[in-house]
Amino acid sequence: MATTAVDIIDDKSPICIPFILSRYHAYLSASASTSTSIPAPAPTSTPNPNNNRPKRPFIIGLNGVQGAGKTTLVRALARQLRETEGLETLVCSIDDFYLRREDQQALAESHPDNLLVQVRGEPGTHDIPLAHTFFTSLCAGLPAQIPQYDKAAYSGLGDRVPSSQWTTINGPDQPPVEVVIFEGWCVGFRSLDEGEVVRKWEDANSRTLRQHPLEHLLFVNEKLRAYDVITDTFDAFIHIDAENTEWVYDWRLEQEAMLRRERGTGMTDEQVVKFVDAYYPAYELFSDMLRNGLMPSNKPGCQLRLIVGKDRRVKQTVII
Structure with missing residues (x-):
């Protein structure tokens, strides 16, 4: 299968920035109306532009199919957001919350027949307690360390990078984080009713679901x-969708x-298809829910x- 490199043009941020700012200012207004007012500084004090901003940052979830231009x-x-709007912005990825190597091995060994959890990727292979701790600190405006995954x-x-190498945010000498962009290929996926999983598994048009026993799909669904x-x-959510999800194979190739x-050096075409096959069941199961509104x-x-x-260019925008 012949493949050619394609430059990814950023035609998305001009659409996303006005959306983000409109939701951010609405968030500030709502926060101001529900919080206790902050006393005005003494006349001799230097005004602090953050005084009227909530401690809790504005959190944006961002989901994009692999290869569609999410990183760009x-x-x-x-x-x-940082340079033009002056907002202290943190970008973090769900990939940095993958299980430690030893925990991923233990998961794989405890479910040796379930191909969906033999390597990192599918829901169930992330350290959700770690993510919960991180987001709890983040939402409270407290210092936190950003996990890193190699x-x-x-x-x-x-494997996860040692915590001694993680970056600290919201430290005493650091500006508070005001906006968070949490990105990832499965960010925002929610679990389905068991009957819906069964219906999708029985669909003859499915590309990858029938490659797996139903109980293995239900295991991932439950973990989600x-x-x-x-x-x-999330205070706002951005979903980069594709007219045809199967293009993820071509983009990855x-x-x-x-x-x-x-x-x-790199993967062969056959290895790439196998690699994407490990992720694609989640697209088939959970993408419709995102399209209907998260x-x-x-x-x-x-x-x-x-x-x-x-061509990865935006053909249609929908606000839900």
Whole structure:
């Protein structure tokens, strides 16, 4: 299968920035109306622009199918929010919350027949207690350390970086984090009713679900329930969707072909397909829920869906 590298053009941040700012200012207004007013500083004090801002940061969840331009978008958003809007912005990834290597091995060994949890990737292979602790501190405006994960460790199997190397935020001499962008390929996925999992598994048009026993899919679905502790913190949500989800295979093949040309090494086309196959069941199970709207009914207009074509350019925008 021939592949060619394609430059990813940022046509998404000009759409996302106005959406984020509108939701952010609404968030500030709502926070001001529900919080105790802060006494005005004495006349001799230097005004603090953060006095009227809540301790809890504004949290944006960002989901994007692999290869659709998520990384390019996140970088552009963070840069504009920091440099143009003057907002202390933190970008963190769900990938940095993968289980430690020893815990991933234990999970795989305890479910040796379940191919979905033999390596990192699917829901169930993240350290949700660690994520809960991190987001609890973040929401309270307290100091916190950002976990880091080294995907190259153990010949690509990956492992968490020692905590001594993690970055601290909200420290005593640091500006408080005001905006958080939490990104990842499965960010925002919520578990389904068992009957819905069965219906999707029985669908003859499924690409990968029938490659797995139903009970293995139900295991991942059940593990996903714990992720709500993160998802429920979102004040806004951005979803980079594709007109055809199967394009993720082509996009990943393009990326790997470029890596092979630049570095002289990389996965073969067959290995890439196998790699994406490990993630694709979650797309088939949980993407429809994102498309129908993730945010609760008391947060209308807080979700932006960007539908992209094969060239990764935005073809349609939907506010939910």
